[in-house]
Amino acid sequence: MRFKWWHGALIFALFLAVLSPLASSSPDGLERIAEDKGFMETAREAFFEAIPDYMVPGIKSEAVATILAGLIGTLLVFAIGYSLARLLKAKGEA
Template sequence: MGNKKWWLIALVFCLLLATISPLASSSPDGLEKVAEDKGFIGAAGDAPFEIIADYVFPGIENEAVATILAGWIGTLLLFGIAYVIAWLVRSRGEKAAAR
């Protein structure tokens, strides 16, 4: 199977995971649970910037749809960046091999 086919399969898989993400447990994850149990949850600082805060796309009232959209956008951005980096590395390698 070619590399492009693997990229596509991985992308579709991740988009499907983002689609079912509203079904995930609303309970805190392990680290957040420990912070709550030990009483230092309030010591956490805010992120310096947030593209899609709390994994919910702003302006959409339906929380499930907003979560799915945030997941899709994040997945597409991440795959786009990774694809560009892989393309740059591959093209540099081909240029170096041609010399």
Template sequence: MKNKILIGLVTALLLALLLSPFASANPDGLDRVLKDFGLEERSKTILVSPAADYVFPGIKNEKLATGVAGVFGTLLTFGVAWFIGKKLGSR
């Protein structure tokens, strides 16, 4: 079972690293609504993202920075799912 999880995680990380740079540069749903209604300048940042606009800071190559952000997001999602699974599985 552990091997399957590890293989799945490594596969997801490789896909995130290789496919993230090809993500659309167009704004997503909420960003698009703000832009369409001219509300971008009135919106306020509530939380600061460690990888704003899916680009990891400190890396000059934009495609590599986007890939690293994809890996970071994948690891974060896996970590949260793992934690929830452990908590619910122990009941």
């Protein structure tokens, strides 16, 4: 298979996922406001958990758990986006 431009782009996205343990762990804008304005406690837990907090459960190292979660998510989102586009093209031509 010839190397195409988007292979490079996908590798770049996976590289970003590997950097994910370096991300700031401070609350984001909405979480900060929810804490400051006192409505954080109204948040409800999810009904089920798969990979909560972007960390694959059962792995001791937080960095490894985060990188794995990032790689899984990046590949999953790529597969869904690519398949959706291919499906749409096929439907458009039908």
